[in-house]
Amino acid sequence: MTSLTSSARSRPINQTLLIDADDTLWENNIYFESAISSFISYLNHRVHTPEQVREHLNHCEHATIAAHGYGLRSFRRSLVACFEQLTDAPITPEKHQRIVSFAQSIADHEIELLPGVAETLADLATRHRLILVTKGDPTEQTDKLRRSGLAPHFSAVEVLPEKHNEAYLALADHHACETSTTWMIGNSPKSDINPALAAGLHAIFIPHDFTWVLEHEVVNQPPDGQHLLELSAFADLLHHF
């Protein structure tokens, strides 16, 4: 991990805060990890260790996401593909149903907000423009936002197919974001922090203990004139904004 710039800046107003959703506002990856554990137990592979199965599932997920994007449907496809590739026998309808149930268990979870999120967002929304910036299946993500009860705090919602440098540039242009007053806030170095810094924005990294392995990356140093803060909790945003 690189050392991050911290500062004692006075709290500015009228900033544009771009805020990630999964594992920044609410729990998400822990449900996937739990489903994956169930899947690996069910597969109960005679040759491959659980770690090797997990490694192979990561490969399957890379391929599925490249072809079909993020979301539960892709995850279901990845589980089925992994199962088929690691077992010799054809997958029976019964087995298929069982594998689908692991993915479905994720959709069935209530939205579980991370500590302090509801109060912090309500406060920030009185002084700043908040835009939700997430990636994934638009129907799934907007449904989670609706169920979270947080939607009224956001002036706009963006569900992107991928969160890369170009996506942030387009988003900043579309919403007339001044780079000097716009901050991307999230738990993922790969999707939230590094591409936002590359697009000229400030960034706030709020690590989550169980960030998805496909989102892991070393956090870059901010270019001159841009700020990067690392906070241990979402509520700490109120010390800076």
Ligand SMILES: [Mg+2]
């Ligand atoms: Mg996230």
